[in-house]
Amino acid sequence: MIVSFLRERLSWIMLVAFLHLFISFVAFIDTSIPLVSVLYILFLSFGFFLVFLFFRYKKETEFYRHLKEREKDLDLSTLPKPDSPFEELVAESLRSQSEHLKQDSHQHMQLLEKEKDDLLAWIHEVKTPLTAMKLMVDRMEDEKKRASLTYEWLRIHLLLDQQLHQKRIPFIEKDLYMEETDLEELIYTEIKTLQSWCIQKGIGFDLQLGVKEVLTDAKWLSFILRQLLTNSVKYSRESEIEISSFLSEGQTVLRVKDHGRGIALRDLPRIFDKGFTSTTDHQDHASTGMGLYLARKAADTLHIHIDVTSTLGTGTTFTLTFPKKNEFVRVMSK
Template sequence: MLLLFIRERLAWVGYFLFIVVVLNILFLLDVGLVEVSIWYVNVIMLVSFIIFLFWRYVVETKQLKDFLGNVDSQLDDAHSRSLVLSPFQAAYFTKIEDIIYDKNTELNQAKVQLQEYSDELLAWVHEVKAPLTTINLMLDHIEDLTLRRKLEAEWLRLHLLVDQQLHQTRLSSIEKDNYMVEMELRAAVYNEIKAMQAWCIEKGIGFDVEELTETVMTDGKWLAFIVRQILSNAIKYSPANSEIFIFTEVDPTGATLLHIKDNGIGIRKEDLPRIFQKSYTGTAGRESSQSTGMGLYLAHNVAQKIGIRITVQSSVGEGSIFTLRFPLQNEYVKLTGR
């Protein structure tokens, strides 16, 4: 604070030094002042200036602390009247109040518009889900098996896009929409595999799944969404007639790890640090029009919200292993206490 005050008052210090230099020159040139002690005058002026600076330092630093404290808090008339400010400071203060008020008004309007847009988008997604459900039921009546399989695969891709948009809209309010319970991994994984059946049949992709009898503390709905995004990526980038391996293990800390391994094209080393960034499609994504760069971004964000840590190991041509680490009991307590 002292250095800040000195920098603020450098003009005062410069003017004082200028006056001292001028007086000393006058004492040297004016013969009428020969009898006056120049050092005595200099010391008196220096002491007086130091006392003045100290007084201004105490007053102005107190004003600054009061001012910053009120700016950081919600300003009101009582606080404004309690501040002891100089005319210039009062003018600054009034201007800052006006700017804060205008910006808060703009921010509130933007929040309202964003909420309205989010509500409209959510309503649209729910409206789209109804005809999708109807189409899915109608597919069962198509007798041509080949045509039905192709339509089911395309329906699934459309359903995944709508589902992704639905969860993206809900992501901002996930804290109000999560329910942490103890559940078996088998249920979440097998349900998602079953949902991907049409796509897997089209590409001839099979699954090698362990028993998955482990129980974890998590939110079933959001865990299903995370698994869905990783599985859809694994299916999308795996070659035809290949297998996806799903297995679990326990790390040295006692946490449960769920691994999803594919034999796909893999991820380049330079892409790995950025695969969870929004809209980042990577090298592989530029070769596929189906990539949106949103799936892993949303999965990673959801995982962070419910205490799951996602890591990935991959190399080009050798496939990828996505790992979900579920929180321990003490980590879960910290998570629910946020």
């Protein structure tokens, strides 16, 4: 701040220095003027000038120091009180800009909220003909065509569901309802949704649930499992997906293990990144790279830790570690 102040007042300092040198030069060339007396006066004058600079530095930089240390927000209550006309101009400019940004931000939030509501309404409207389409497909006699259409219907259904939850994720905390959730019922419901796809690919499920209930939000846990199971079924062929639950150090652990193609070691740290798709099969245009990202976002809100281990060509294991009940209640009550 000292350097900035001296640079700001450089013209004043140079003017005072020039005047002192000019007076000294005049006293030097004019023998009628006592040079020693003039130099003494200039010395005192320069001392007073230094004291003046010191006090002006303390006074003039206080306002700008507060501005520099101020948090980068639009809260005008933290704005320092101006002490000069120029400082008042700066403060007024900040006030007007803050008000403009607040209004602009409010308008954008309203537009985003309207866009979200319109999209959610559209998704719900699409679900009606989609349900009717499923009933029509189920009545088809040609099993091969029925299986193919059911698979395509399921893809559309899962993409719509993913989009629906993607729009709800920013407001997930307002949508939570914590209760004792029946894991077995929840898992069977998700398996039933993927049943036609699994039959088509020859995939079965092996359930070993040592823990049958867990404290969580059933709807969002269903969404998380849906993304993991969809991922497992998509990249597996004629094998069993093992789903198990057990207690470990007082915490419920739910494990989903498949025997699919696995994930490359270089991809593992990035699979939960938004929009990331496999570098091994990068030409797979059907992948959106959003499923695992949304699953991680939802799990973080529920304080569920997701871990993944995988070996290329062998399979992938997703592990969900739920918080202890007391720990969960303590965190949620903050």
